[in-house]
Amino acid sequence: MKTIKVLWRQSSALLCRNIRPIPFVCANSLHSSTKSPFFVSHTLLPEDINFPTNLPHNAPNQLFQLFCSESSLNTMLRRCWNCKISPTSSELFLVCNSCQCIQPVDPSVDYFRIFGLERKYDIEGSSLERVYKDWQKKLHPDLVHTKSESEREYAAEQSARVVDAYSTLKNSLSRAMYLMKLQGVHVDEEQTVSDPELLAEVMEIRESVEEASNSQALKLIQAEVQEKMKQWSEIFAKAFRVQDTEEAVRAIHRMTYYKRANEEIVKRL
Structure with a gap:
């Protein structure tokens, strides 16, 4: 010893x-x-x-x-700036569990930990929404207006990070990209894909959208696009579970194109 x-x-x-x-x-x-x-x-x-x-x-x-x-x-x-108590390895250091003071942003706390979730693709939207509202209540400016200037700044920074974490995790595509980022794999949404099958399918969708005569026709096309988005979301989930990086990236590229197709449809509805 x-x-x-x-x-x-x-x-x-x-x-x-x-x-x-x-x-x-x-x-x-x-x-x-x-x-x-x-x-x-x-x-x-x-x-x-x-x-x-x-x-x-x-x-x-x-x-x-x-x-x-x-x-x-x-x-x-890490120690609480107010009570000087260190968090345990299981505690989340957005708010000190001992004195309830808001802490400076800790970049080592990833988005999944903020919401008490495992690093996995399939998550429950209801639990995400619930924890998000709880954090926003604790970090709301009306609740910290009597605090010191430093703590008000911490609250604003933490609140912005919680909002970013929520918007990232609630969306299937951004959640997939964030998971890959945590794995050290950067997927560029703007990267041009040379997959002939995908490009032909995207071209067909665009032509169908342009030729659609009314909102009902557009909604039918939208339903097909959303179904394809769901299918490739499931493919990503499986690829991520077995650590098949190539297939996971391929699924993200597919999801990216379907997302853009859906956005075009929404503009015309």
């Missing part, structure tokens, strides 16, 4: 030497595709680091793994 304490203090001293944000790089924090390190976004002070008392006396490797875990490191470093 003495050896671990010495290692911990040496590591703490090294981290606290610079007052500027410093890159904290380790094997587990480098994504296989992006290779981008996790950056500590605020000054490290000795009191920011809680020494773990439950590590086995013969586990220096566990200490290294603890430092190299982005979520564990984030939990150790």
